[in-house]
Amino acid sequence: MIDYPPRIPLAQTPTPLQPLHRLQQQRGGPLLWLKRDDMTGGPLTGNKVRKLEFLLAHAREQGCDAVITCGGIQSNHCRATALAAAQLGFDCHLILRGLPEHGEPAAGNEFLDKLAAATIRYCEPREYFAHLESLFQEQEAHYATQGKKALSIPTGGSNGIGVWGYVRATGEMLDDFSVQGMDPAAVFCATGSGGTQAGLTLGMHLHGSEIPVYGINVCDDEDYFVRKVAADIAEWAGLYPAQASGVDTAQLTAKVIDGYVGRGYALADEPVFATIRQLAALEGVVLDPVYTGKAMHGLLSEIDRGRFADAEHLVFVHTGGIFGLFPFAAELVHSGPA
Ligand SMILES: *Cc1c(COP(=O)(O)O)cnc(C)c1O
Secondary structure (H helix, E strand, O other), rough: OOOOOOOOOOOOOOOOEEOOHHHHHHHHEEEEEEHHHHHHHHOOEEEEEHHHHHHHHHHHOOOOOEEEEEOOOOOOHHHHHHHHHHHHEEEEEEEEEEEEOOOOOOOHHHHHHOOOEEEEEOOOOOHHHHHHHHHHEEEEEHHOOOOOEEEOHHHHOOOOOOOOHHHHHHHHHHHHHHHHHHOOOEEEEEEEOOOHHHHHHHHHHHOOOOOOEEEOOOOOOOHHHHHHHHHHHHHHHHHHHHOOOOHHHOOOHHHHHOOOOOOOOOOOOOHHHHHHHHHHHOOOOOOOOOOOHHHHHHHHHHHOOOOOOOOEEEEEEEEOHHHHHHHHHHHHHOOOOO
């Protein structure tokens, strides 16, 4: 039994595990199953809410009144944090990378951040990368002047506390697999800040499973994520020595499928858009260009090249991202009658 730290239930779990039979009929090859973590909530949709269950429980335990976090202007993590903070009565401040479009109303996740009444500091990417730490410190100091204590949550909620979200999700998936009587050859997820992959990798180990976990990175590179996943797991081991005793964290090396970042983070090209259209039209499943669509394009391309092609069952964690899809509408579908 895994001794979990305090958790505030925010996500709708367990999420469904869904087989993509129509995709298999069309393409042949392994049967791909989706772990529907795009159904962890309506506005809270996606993977970040699983991490926030543990992060915000920690904030409450520490007597915090506020949370501060950061991300891209269309960050799913920032949106989920803003909404969950509102639900629980925390103040929320977001440090967003990018400037608002002049004269345009906020769209997608950024719109929901505002609706949830998070305060926002927009930063030019250059300023963001150079001064992120001091931007957090300034805001913590600002809350302190109001007599408020703030928890600073890193990018994507990926740290030694956030990894618990996907340790728990791993247990849920292993239950799903036994209910289905199915033994998948591998589990895949999109990797952006590493915490989901770290949680799944650690979770398989803690639950005594040998199913390999592959992250398909949507930014940075393999080297970066091998180090980042190791750092998150090491931080976890330091914070929870009782749970980590007997765990050889050095053996938990992240498996990364690199080569599908394309032109960069949050930039997508036609093959990714084609995959998004295909899954929507064939299975009614909606992916996003930043994470899940890019990673699914990567996975299907690897299968086409023969990798994993002999597997009977593969599992892809659908980590959400629907609100980040809408700003790409013009690239995805043409207006006017079909
Ligand atoms: C953040 C995010 C990811 C990546 O998860 P990390 O834990 O940051 O690596 C994948 N998909 C979606 C939709 C996300 O918002």
